[in-house]
Amino acid sequence: MKKLDMIYEGKAKKVFKTDNDKKYIVDYKDDATAFNGVKKGTIVGKGVVNNKMSAAMFLMLEEKGIRTHFLELLSDRESLVRAVKILPVEVIVRNVVAGSFAKRLGLEEGTEIKETILEFCYKNDELGDPIINDYHIYALELATREQLDKIKTDTFKINDIMKVYFKEKGIRLVDFKLEFGLYDGEVILADEISPDTCRLWDLATNKKLDKDRFRRDLGEVEETYQEVLKRIQG
Ligand code: UDP
Numbered sequence: 001m002k003k004l005d006m007i008y009e010g011k012a013k014k015v016f017k018t019d020n021d022k023k024y025i026v027d028y029k030d031d032a033t034a035f036n037g038v039k040k041g042t043i044v045g046k047g048v049v050n051n052k053m054s055a056a057m058f059l060m061l062e063e064k065g066i067r068t069h070f071l072e073l074l075s076d077r078e079s080l081v082r083a084v085k086i087l088p089v090e091v092i093v094r095n096v097v098a099g100s101f102a103k104r105l106g107l108e109e110g111t112e113i114k115e116t117i118l119e120f121c122y123k124n125d126e127l128g129d130p131i132i133n134d135y136h137i138y139a140l141e142l143a144t145r146e147q148l149d150k151i152k153t154d155t156f157k158i159n160d161i162m163k164v165y166f167k168e169k170g171i172r173l174v175d176f177k178l179e180f181g182l183y184d185g186e187v188i189l190a191d192e193i194s195p196d197t198c199r200l201w202d203l204a205t206n207k208k209l210d211k212d213r214f215r216r217d218l219g220e221v222e223e224t225y226q227e228v229l230k231r232i233q234g
Contacts, residue, residue: 007024012031025080028050028078028192043221043222048076052073052232052233093155099175099212101119120136171202171209174200176197209227
């Protein structure tokens with residue numbers, strides 16, 4: 001597989017064309033940003049962890065019947081994926097109160113949420129990914145009703161699968177963000193699943209095992225990313 005022109009560089013990943021127009025190569029970086037790009041830094045080894053963890057998560061989800069963009073791990077930092085068109089909607093799933101949700105509604109971080117909450121954000125960095133609902137998605141034509149229905153069904157399934165999966169690794173799945181893309185007209189799971197995109201707390205101690213260590217300057221950032229990968233692979 002030939003790595004050709006870079007078509008996109010985001011905060012944490014680069015995407016390259018290949019000699020097959022249905023396949024892209026994703027290259028994971030160590031760059032870290034938070035608070036809509038205001039805080040910047042490097043987490044040494046993060047790209048490797050996020051690449052390998054995403055691969056493991058996508059393979060696990062595929063086995064359980066979820067279609068994803070993932071095809072093959074190519075190297076420490078690179079994966080081969082299906083060339084999807086990312087839908088400009090970020091899907092956030094909340095099982096436990098944390099982050100912006102705690103702030104917005106004045107709730108205490110760590111409180112178990114009685115029913116799983118889905119939130120949608122308009123994927124637009126300039127606007128700071130504003131929260132939107134189904135009506136905004138239809139009116140702005142970010143996705144059709146059929147596409148959003150598929151996203152919701154898949155997202156609930158993914159949450160059920162991931163909650164059990166992480167529990168077996170001694171991890172509480174607090175919240176996470178998903179992105180979906182279009183491939184041959186079908187909505188499939190894309191982007192990444194990593195400590196950058198999930199809040200993961202140790203089941204026994206509630207220690208934060210995710211990007212909040214960087215966001216909130218909690219220390220042991222690099223070590224924590226390695227620890228999560230070790231638990232996923234163990
Ligand atoms: N998240 C993400 N990318 C974003 C915003 C959020 O991956 O652009 C993830 C974040 O890591 C957390 C979940 O989505 O696991 C919920 O994030 P929240 O809305 O609480 O925002 P934050 O507190 O991260 O600003």
